[in-house]
Amino acid sequence: MxxxxxRLQVGAFSLDVAFANGAGVTALFGxxxxxxxxxxxxxxxxxxxxxxxxxxxxxxxVDVATGVFVPVSRRRIGLVxxxxxxxxxxxVKQNLLYGRWFAPEGERRIDFDAVVETLGIAxxxxxxxxxxxxxxxxxxxxxxxxxxxxxxxxxxxxxxxxDMQRKLEILPLIERVRDEFDVPIIYVSHAVxxxxxxxxxxxxxxxxxxxSVGEPAxxxxxxxxxxAANRFDRSSILAATVEQTSVAHGLTKLNHPAGTxxxxxxxxxxxxxxxxxxxxxDVILSRVLPQEISTRSILSGKVANIQFxxxxxxxxxxxxxxxxLLATITRGALEDLALKPGSYVxxxxxxxxxxxxxxxxxxxxxx
Amino acid sequence: MPDFPAALFELSPAEWTAIRLSLRIATxxxxxxxxxxxxxxxxLARCQFPGKTLVNGMVHLPLVLPPVVTGFVLxxxxxxxxxxGPFLAEIGVVFxxxxxxxxxxxxxxxxxxxxxxxxxxxxxxxxxxxxxSETLGANRIWTxxxxxxxxxxxxxxxxxxxxxxxxxxxFGATITFVSNIxxxxxxxxxxxxxxxxxxxxxAAAMRLTIVAVFIAFSALVASEIIQWRAAKRLGNVE
Numbered sequence: 001m002x003x004x005x006x007r008l009q010v011g012a013f014s015l016d017v018a019f020a021n022g023a024g025v026t027a028l029f030g031x032x033x034x035x036x037x038x039x040x041x042x043x044x045x046x047x048x049x050x051x052x053x054x055x056x057x058x059x060x061x062v063d064v065a066t067g068v069f070v071p072v073s074r075r076r077i078g079l080v081x082x083x084x085x086x087x088x089x090x091x092v093k094q095n096l097l098y099g100r101w102f103a104p105e106g107e108r109r110i111d112f113d114a115v116v117e118t119l120g121i122a123x124x125x126x127x128x129x130x131x132x133x134x135x136x137x138x139x140x141x142x143x144x145x146x147x148x149x150x151x152x153x154x155x156x157x158x159x160x161x162x163d164m165q166r167k168l169e170i171l172p173l174i175e176r177v178r179d180e181f182d183v184p185i186i187y188v189s190h191a192v193x194x195x196x197x198x199x200x201x202x203x204x205x206x207x208x209x210x211x212s213v214g215e216p217a218x219x220x221x222x223x224x225x226x227x228a229a230n231r232f233d234r235s236s237i238l239a240a241t242v243e244q245t246s247v248a249h250g251l252t253k254l255n256h257p258a259g260t261x262x263x264x265x266x267x268x269x270x271x272x273x274x275x276x277x278x279x280x281x282d283v284i285l286s287r288v289l290p291q292e293i294s295t296r297s298i299l300s301g302k303v304a305n306i307q308f309x310x311x312x313x314x315x316x317x318x319x320x321x322x323x324x325l326l327a328t329i330t331r332g333a334l335e336d337l338a339l340k341p342g343s344y345v346x347x348x349x350x351x352x353x354x355x356x357x358x359x360x361x362x363x364x365x366x367x
Numbered sequence: 368m369p370d371f372p373a374a375l376f377e378l379s380p381a382e383w384t385a386i387r388l389s390l391r392i393a394t395x396x397x398x399x400x401x402x403x404x405x406x407x408x409x410x411l412a413r414c415q416f417p418g419k420t421l422v423n424g425m426v427h428l429p430l431v432l433p434p435v436v437t438g439f440v441l442x443x444x445x446x447x448x449x450x451x452g453p454f455l456a457e458i459g460v461v462f463x464x465x466x467x468x469x470x471x472x473x474x475x476x477x478x479x480x481x482x483x484x485x486x487x488x489x490x491x492x493x494x495x496x497x498x499x500s501e502t503l504g505a506n507r508i509w510t511x512x513x514x515x516x517x518x519x520x521x522x523x524x525x526x527x528x529x530x531x532x533x534x535x536x537x538f539g540a541t542i543t544f545v546s547n548i549x550x551x552x553x554x555x556x557x558x559x560x561x562x563x564x565x566x567x568x569x570a571a572a573m574r575l576t577i578v579a580v581f582i583a584f585s586a587l588v589a590s591e592i593i594q595w596r597a598a599k600r601l602g603n604v605e
Contacts, residue, residue, distance in 0.1 A: 044502055072501040073510075079502040085495045088601045089517045098513075102504030130601060148503045 006052035027199035078145030099148025257321035408485030438543025473534035488522020521597030
């Protein structure tokens with residue numbers, strides 16, 4: 001477990017964050033400039049904090065008060081950057097084995113073949129990294145960090161430099177790494193979909209301060225109180241059972257206690273649990289069950305809470321029997337519908353608005 | 368000057384001696400200063416230490432000083448009656464009027480060129496590669512040998528070639544420090560100078576000049592080829 005409690009002043013920006021992680025993926029979420037990458041650099045040992053400490057599994061890595069500072073090379077923390085930073089003069093195989101050689105003999109518990117197989121890079125090992133595509137490079141970078149048998153794996157926006165197609169290729173691989181290798185991961189990102197899909201715990205950072213910590217669905221719910229400028233981060237996670245896959249249309253029907261959710265593509269086998277991430281800005285509210293409408297995912301519930309910020313209102317809907325859903329609508333629409341806490345509503349969202357990152361199999365950590 | 372064209376291509380034994388001596392002096396000067404050049408270039412490119420500006424200035428001094436001044440300083444430091452001369456003589460190292468002294472003079476004169484080329488190639492290495500290496504468990508020393516050094520090899524070779532070419536042509540500092548003794552300290556440059564001072568020496572001077580041009584040009588072409596091949600290997604050129 002990593003415990004972080006650090007302060008750092010860089011020019012006019014002040015960072016003051018404290019959090020701990022658990023098993024699985026902990027996401028550090030925030031807009032660019034929020035201080036999440038700086039926090040990661042402090043954990044990795046690239047930057048010294050002004051005050052505070054970082055501990056990993058009980059070992060102190062930094063403690064300004066007692067003057068402890070473990071250098072980067074002795075921390076055994078794997079770091080994957082946005083650009084993969086593979087060594088251009090070494091082959092893919094040599095890159096993969098680089099960190100392994102430095103890991104203490106008894107700690108090389110992660111198997112080369114297993115990593116290569118999981119990441120689908122077996123056919124790349126004899127190549128030169130300069131001849132790989134962006135997605136391939138990033139897979140090798142993840143493998144390289146993993147094979148150094150780290151005590152903690154830091155992923156710094158590993159998908160940010162890739163196009164959507166590559167993101168969709170690599171996201172499930174990160175899920176597999178999370179589930180197959182016993183390495184806790186800290187995942188830095190400003191993409192809600194990635195965070196909600198991968199993480200079992202989210203630390204939301206804004207302007208150098210931790211604003212919310214907890215389970216993803218909960219932590220993002222709390223953003224509801226944040227300024228309207230952040231409304232695009234407000235999202236909900238819905239857990240639903242796969243009922244049937246309609247091969248003809250490429251759609252999957254999910255059962256949620258409050259209604260039916262349709263998603264494009266596959267979301268797992270029949271009967272398995274799927275997670276769907278819905279952005280609050282994609283949700284439409286209606287007081288009556290709409291007829292003859294193209295939107296097919298309709299859930300029923302009642303208004304639990306309303307928060308205002310200027311022209312925008314964020315409504316928290318308690319779905320029938322299970323879960324919560326956030327919707328942002330304008331204040332005008334709110335008044336026309338006369339919504340109050342306790343009002344019954346139907347929440348609608350377009351299947352086409354859910355990007356593929358938003359749909360995944362539920363991880364072991366989130367039930 | 369009878370039969371000029373044939374004489375142009377026939378080198379006399381004395382000229383061969385000067386060429387061999389030049390090559391030996393330049394090779395020894397380059398190889399002996401290589402480790403110091405690499406370390407200095409790396410330190411200037413990557414390390415922060417007190418007195419860095421001073422070190423940088425010292426390294427570049429031979430480039431801007433008149434070579435005769437550099438030669439004279441060497442004489443005062445390493446000569447028989449110099450500051451370190453007597454001590455060095457005691458342990459069996461004598462530089463004055465020896466070819467080894469010529470190698471020292473050439474090494475000092477070529478050092479700035481060597482360090483400059485190497486420093487540029489160390490500076491061109493993406494720092495994040497070093498960070499990646501460190502996060503994978505390699506300390507600074509391992510990172511230097513596994514990442515910095517191999518990636519800087521093209522620049523190191525170019526630096527060495529430039530230094531070699533410079534050492535071949537060195538004249539002022541060498542002649543001041545170790546004089547112009549045929550067979551011991553008389554390099555190509557010194558020999559050319561000597562031939563121009565005697566009547567009828569023009570043909571010999573011309574022959575050595577052609578040799579000097581040939582060696583220098585080969586060195587430059589070699590350095591271009593090495594740079595191009597390295598760029599290609601690292602994927603910077605298609």
